[in-house]
Amino acid sequence: MKKYFQHTFLKTSLLVVGCLPMVTSCEKEIMEPVRNSYVPISVDANAGTWKTYLPTAAEITVPAPKATSSPEYLAELANVKQLSASLTKEQQEKVAYWGAGAVYRWNEIGRELSAKYNLPPASNAEGKYPLPDAANPLADPKFPFANPPYTARALAYLSVAQYDALVLTWKHKYAYKRQAPSEVDGSIKALLPVSGIPAYPSEDAVVAASSFVILKAMFPGEVPFLEQKLKEHQDARLWAGMNVASDLKAGVDLGNAVAAQVMNRARTDGMSASNNQALTPGMIKLAKNLGVKTPWMSQETPARPPMLPNYGAVQTWNFDKSTLVKIRPALPHLEGSAEFEKDLNELRSIQKNQTREQARIANYWADGVGSYTPPGHWLRTAANVAHEAKYSEVRMARTLALVGTSLMDAGIGCWDAKFYYYTPRPQQFGLKTSVGLPNFPSYTSGHSTFSSAAATVLGYLFPQQAKRFDELALEASNSRVYGLIHYRVDCEMGLKHGKVIGEYAIARGKADGSNL
Amino acid sequence: MRRKLIGCLVLLVVVLYGNVARAQMPHDAIYMPKKQICLAGMYGHSRWNQYWEGSLKRENFNLGTHTTQSVMLMPAIGITDRLNVILAVPYVWTRTSAGNLLGQEGFQDFSGWLKYKVLDFRGLSLHGVVGGSIPMGNYVPDFLPMSIGMQAKTATGRLIVNYTHPATGLYLNGHGSYSWRSKIRVDRDAYQAHDRVYNTNEVGVPNAIDMGVRLGVLKPKWQLEAFTERFSCVDGDYIRRNDMPFPTNKMEMTTAGLYGKIQPKQLGLNARVGRVLEGRNAGQSWSYTVGVLYQFNYLKK
Structure with missing residues (x-):
C-alpha cells in the first residue's frame, strides 16, 4: 500500500x-x-x-x-x-x-x-x-x-x-x-x-x-x-x-x-424474495438429512433472522440455475468427524495464541459493518488497477462489469451453499472472534468465494498481476480463520468455488467481441 | 463481519483521566519533597452495561456488561520541592459478559508528566503540568469496544489552581487541560468516518479537553475529596445507529466521585470511585481504583 x-x-x-x-x-x-x-x-x-x-x-x-x-x-x-x-x-x-x-x-x-x-x-x-x-x-x-x-x-x-x-x-x-x-x-x-x-x-x-x-x-x-x-x-x-x-x-x-x-x-431477478424467512425451517430439515447435527443458529441476542436466506435463488449473470447446482461445493466435514475436530482445534489454538500479524490480516480483510464489504473491496482493487493501466471508459466499464457480475454470482453461489448445508459457526462451539461474527451459516466462506472469483477474473484481465491477485485472495480467505469465524474447510472450498465462478465470467469476457 | 457488538468505552481515558488514584497525581497540588519517590501500584476496574450511541442511551445484549481492568505502576518523583516527575505504566485487559468478542490485553500507553508549582501564596497556588504518552505495544486500536487503547501519541498541557486553607486543610482545586492526539494507523486501508469513506489507513483522533473541580480535606496522614470531572473531544463524529465505536468519535463524559488516601508513614493506601453521569459516544461506567503507596528516599544521605 x-x-x-x-x-x-x-x-x-x-x-x-x-x-x-x-x-x-x-x-x-x-x-x-x-x-x-x-x-x-x-x-x-x-x-x-x-x-x-x-x-x-x-x-x-x-x-x-x-x-x-x-x-x-x-x-x-x-x-x-x-x-x-x-x-x-x-x-x-x-x-x-x-x-x-x-x-x-x-x-x-x-x-x-x-x-x-x-x-x-x-x-x-x-x-x-x-x-x-x-x-x-x-x-x-x-x-x-x-x-x-x-x-x-x-x-x-x-x-x-x-x-x-x-x-x-x-x-x-x-x-x-x-x-x-x-x-x-x-x-x-x-x-x-x-x-x-x-x-x-x-x-x-x-x-x-x-x-x-x-x-x-x-x-x-x-x-x-x-x-x-x-x-x-x-x-x-x-x-x-x-x-x-x-x-x-x-x-x-x-x-x-x-x-x-x-x-x-x-x-425481476428474485431479490425481492431473497429475505423469505419462511423457507428456513425446510432448509434446516434438508441440512439435517444431509448429516448436519447442529444446524446454524443466530448467536445474537435476541436471535436475528439469517441474512437473506433465499439470496441463492437470485438470478445469476454468467451461468444458469442448473450450473449453480452443479458447481455447488460438496458436503463439508461433519461434526464429530476427525477432520471437523482438526479444523476446530486449529481455531482453538489461534484463539489462544493469535499473533499480531494474524490479527492484522483479519482486520485488513474484515470489511464488516460500516465498510463497502468484500465486493466493494475487490471492485476498488479492480478500478485502481484499470486506472493505473489507463483504460478507456468503456474498457474500464468492461473490467468492472466482469468483476462485478462475477462477485454477484459468487454471492449467489455462496449463499446457495450456506443455506443448503446450514452449518454451524465456530462460535456455537465456544469460540470468540476478533472481527465480529456474521449472522448466517458458516460453510462456505463468503470472503473466500468473493475474493477467489474476483482474483480469477482480474488475473485474466491483468495476467502480469495474476499471482498477486491469487495471493491477495488467499490472504482474504485465511483472514476468516485468523478472525476465528470460519473453519479451514469453509475457506478452502470457498476459494475453489469462487475460482469456478470466476471462470464463467472469463468465458463471457472471451466471447464479448473485444478480443481483449 | 456482522459485528453485532456495538458499544463504547472508556479505555483510552484509563490512564489520563479516569481510573487512577490521586496520590501525587498530575491533577493535584500535592508534591513529593526533593529526593523522595512515592511509588503507587494500582488496580483499576471499570464497567458499564449502558452506553451512549451518539446521544442515544442504550444497552446491548450482545455485549452485556463491558469490563476494563488495569494494573499500573506509577512513581511520582520529587526533583525539587516544587518540581515533580510522574510516570505511569499500565497493563490493561477487557472483556464482555455476553456476545462473542475476543477480549484484548496488553501494555497500553506509557505516560510521563512534569508538574511545577508556579506560584504559592497563602494557601493559593498555581501549577503548570506538561505531559505526554506513547503506546507501549502494537495493540489493535479500532476493535472497539474491546481495544485497550487508541494508539495515539498525546501531548497535554494543564493548569491547576488550588486553594488550601492552612489551618484546616480544606481545599478547593480546579484544573483544565488540552490534549493533542496524534493521527493513528489502523490495519484496514479504508474506513467510514465523518459520514464518508476515507481511502487510507490513516485516522485522525480528535484532540480533547478535560477539566475537574475537587473539594476535600488534606491532612498529613489522610485525604478525602469529592470531585467532578469533564472529558470531551473538541471535535469528531458520532457513533451511527447500531454501529460500532471508532477512534474518530467525539467522546464526552461527565464523572463524579470520591477519593481518599491514608498514608500514616511510608506505606499508604488510596481508593477512588467514580460514576459517569452524562456522556456522548461513551459507556456509562462505574469505576473504582485501589492502590498501595510506598514513599522512600531515592538518594542515600
Whole structure:
C-alpha cells in the first residue's frame, strides 16, 4: 500500500488543474491517494460492437447530432467558451475530480454509499429486528442494509448499466464522429486530456445518468446527493471545455434508456424474495438429512433472522440455475468427524495464541459493518488497477462489469451453499472472534468465494498481476480463520468455488467481441 | 463481519483521566519533597452495561456488561520541592459478559508528566503540568469496544489552581487541560468516518479537553475529596445507529466521585470511585481504583 501511495503522489499530473490531495477532518489532515486524468492507452474504436449484457439494450438508438458548423452547435460552443474562460478554484477541483474517470468515480460513489448503509438494524423493545423500508429509507432502520449480498448486487447492476450504455455510446460516437469542442475550435483550451474519441454522445453524461438511475433505486434515501453529483459531473464537462450541452443531453438520454432496461432485469431477478424467512425451517430439515447435527443458529441476542436466506435463488449473470447446482461445493466435514475436530482445534489454538500479524490480516480483510464489504473491496482493487493501466471508459466499464457480475454470482453461489448445508459457526462451539461474527451459516466462506472469483477474473484481465491477485485472495480467505469465524474447510472450498465462478465470467469476457 | 457488538468505552481515558488514584497525581497540588519517590501500584476496574450511541442511551445484549481492568505502576518523583516527575505504566485487559468478542490485553500507553508549582501564596497556588504518552505495544486500536487503547501519541498541557486553607486543610482545586492526539494507523486501508469513506489507513483522533473541580480535606496522614470531572473531544463524529465505536468519535463524559488516601508513614493506601453521569459516544461506567503507596528516599544521605 505504501508503494501505491508514493506512486500516486509522486506522479505528476498530465494536466495542471487543481488537485485535492488532502481532506481536512477534525483539524487533522488525512492524506488520501489522488487519482489523476490520463489519455487512455487505446480509444477502443470498435467497442460499439462489443456484446452487451442485455441483448435488448443494443437496439437503443441515439439521434444524429447537429453538424459542428450549425448555428445551434456554434451557440453551444460559445457557451462552453464562456463557461470555461474563468473557473473558480472549486470548479477546477471538480473538473480534476471527475477527470479521474466517470466509471471510476461513480463506482467509488457506489462503494461509498454501500459503506454508509452497511449497518444491521437494531432490535426493538419487542426483541424483533424491524425490516428496512424502501418507501421510507431514512427512518430507523435505514434502507437498505447494504450487507455483502446487497452490495454485490447493487454494484453489479451499476457496472452492467455503465458497460451496456458505454458500448452503445461508442457505437454512436464512431457512427457520428463529432469532434470534441477543443478540436473544433482551437481557442477552447480543454482542461483534461483530449484523446481523439468523438464527443457525441458524452461518455461522462452516459455514465452519470445510468449510474444515477441504478444508485437511486439501490439507495433511495440518497436522491438529493445523487442529483447533486449528476449535475456536478455534467457541469464539470462544460467547465473543462470537454463537451457541449448537446453531447451531454444525448448522453443523459442514452444512459437513462439503458439503465431503465437494466432496472427491469433488477426488478425481476428474485431479490425481492431473497429475505423469505419462511423457507428456513425446510432448509434446516434438508441440512439435517444431509448429516448436519447442529444446524446454524443466530448467536445474537435476541436471535436475528439469517441474512437473506433465499439470496441463492437470485438470478445469476454468467451461468444458469442448473450450473449453480452443479458447481455447488460438496458436503463439508461433519461434526464429530476427525477432520471437523482438526479444523476446530486449529481455531482453538489461534484463539489462544493469535499473533499480531494474524490479527492484522483479519482486520485488513474484515470489511464488516460500516465498510463497502468484500465486493466493494475487490471492485476498488479492480478500478485502481484499470486506472493505473489507463483504460478507456468503456474498457474500464468492461473490467468492472466482469468483476462485478462475477462477485454477484459468487454471492449467489455462496449463499446457495450456506443455506443448503446450514452449518454451524465456530462460535456455537465456544469460540470468540476478533472481527465480529456474521449472522448466517458458516460453510462456505463468503470472503473466500468473493475474493477467489474476483482474483480469477482480474488475473485474466491483468495476467502480469495474476499471482498477486491469487495471493491477495488467499490472504482474504485465511483472514476468516485468523478472525476465528470460519473453519479451514469453509475457506478452502470457498476459494475453489469462487475460482469456478470466476471462470464463467472469463468465458463471457472471451466471447464479448473485444478480443481483449 | 456482522459485528453485532456495538458499544463504547472508556479505555483510552484509563490512564489520563479516569481510573487512577490521586496520590501525587498530575491533577493535584500535592508534591513529593526533593529526593523522595512515592511509588503507587494500582488496580483499576471499570464497567458499564449502558452506553451512549451518539446521544442515544442504550444497552446491548450482545455485549452485556463491558469490563476494563488495569494494573499500573506509577512513581511520582520529587526533583525539587516544587518540581515533580510522574510516570505511569499500565497493563490493561477487557472483556464482555455476553456476545462473542475476543477480549484484548496488553501494555497500553506509557505516560510521563512534569508538574511545577508556579506560584504559592497563602494557601493559593498555581501549577503548570506538561505531559505526554506513547503506546507501549502494537495493540489493535479500532476493535472497539474491546481495544485497550487508541494508539495515539498525546501531548497535554494543564493548569491547576488550588486553594488550601492552612489551618484546616480544606481545599478547593480546579484544573483544565488540552490534549493533542496524534493521527493513528489502523490495519484496514479504508474506513467510514465523518459520514464518508476515507481511502487510507490513516485516522485522525480528535484532540480533547478535560477539566475537574475537587473539594476535600488534606491532612498529613489522610485525604478525602469529592470531585467532578469533564472529558470531551473538541471535535469528531458520532457513533451511527447500531454501529460500532471508532477512534474518530467525539467522546464526552461527565464523572463524579470520591477519593481518599491514608498514608500514616511510608506505606499508604488510596481508593477512588467514580460514576459517569452524562456522556456522548461513551459507556456509562462505574469505576473504582485501589492502590498501595510506598514513599522512600531515592538518594542515600
